[in-house]
Amino acid sequence: xxxxxxxxxxxxxxxxxxxxxxxxxxxxxxxxxxxxxxxxxxxxxxxxxxxxxxxxxxxxxxxxxxxxxxxxxxxxxxxxxxxxxxxxxxxxxxxxxxxxxxxxxxxxxxxxxx
Amino acid sequence: xxxxxxxxxxxxxxxxxxxxxxxxxxxxxxxxxxxxxxxxxxxxxxxxxxxxxxxxxxxxxxxxxxxxxxxxxxxxxxxxxxxxxxxxxxxxxxxxxxxxxxxxxxxxxxxxx
Numbered sequence: 316x317x318x319x320x321x322x323x324x325x326x327x328x329x330x331x332x333x334x335x336x337x338x339x340x341x342x343x344x345x346x347x348x349x350x351x352x353x354x355x356x357x358x359x360x361x362x363x364x365x366x367x368x369x370x371x372x373x374x375x376x377x378x379x380x381x382x383x384x385x386x387x388x389x390x391x392x393x394x395x396x397x398x399x400x401x402x403x404x405x406x407x408x409x410x411x412x413x414x415x416x417x418x419x420x421x422x423x424x425x426x427x428x429x
Numbered sequence: 430x431x432x433x434x435x436x437x438x439x440x441x442x443x444x445x446x447x448x449x450x451x452x453x454x455x456x457x458x459x460x461x462x463x464x465x466x467x468x469x470x471x472x473x474x475x476x477x478x479x480x481x482x483x484x485x486x487x488x489x490x491x492x493x494x495x496x497x498x499x500x501x502x503x504x505x506x507x508x509x510x511x512x513x514x515x516x517x518x519x520x521x522x523x524x525x526x527x528x529x530x531x532x533x534x535x536x537x538x539x540x541x542x
Contacts, residue, residue: 321471362534415476416477417531
């Protein structure tokens with residue numbers, strides 16, 4: 316069975332500092348990998364995704380993530396945090412198991428301090 | 430361009446009552462999903478559908494039922510509400526397989542008392 320582990324339920328950074336949100340997955344075959352963001356009282360929005368090809372993926376709002384198969388990781392980074400980045404971030408994995416099912420991690424809430 | 434629409438946004442139910450959470454999408458997506466979100470637990474898949482007339486269980490299906498009579502609609506039914514079903518429910522859709530973006534509704538906040 317596939318699963319997703321996000322290290323750290325809460326991460327706090329100062330404005331302008333590096334953002335690093337960690338995600339590890341377990342899957343017997345390479346999955347599709349996603350990062351979603353959720354702002355308060357809203358649904359989830361796609362930040363970026365990895366399906367095939369280049370392992371460094373760029374998304375919206377300056378975020379990027381790198382797929383590392385040897386480490387089974389898909390960590391999300393942003394060089395310089397902005398106050399508007401404060402939100403909850405979810406890593407997700409999906410693969411065809413007789414019908415695609417996307418499994419989400421528990422989420423990491425990002426706080427940005429002025 | 431409505432995307433995925435969920436109704437209602439909020440609901441309070443008494444134990445044992447039943448209700449249907451509505452979900453509709455206007456993007457002609459084949460795949461639709463119901464998730465519940467509990468604090469610190471992420472999103473748990475309740476049921477999903479790969480097309481009209483086809484549904485399957487997710488991780489936490491007990492206490493829920495679904496149907497998919499049309500491509501557009503995917504209602505979630507709670508037959509006998511229990512306090513453990515207090516949660517925020519999200520409906521989502523994807524065009525096809527799992528390598529495409531999921532579009533989410535705004536969520537339904539359900540409280541069972």
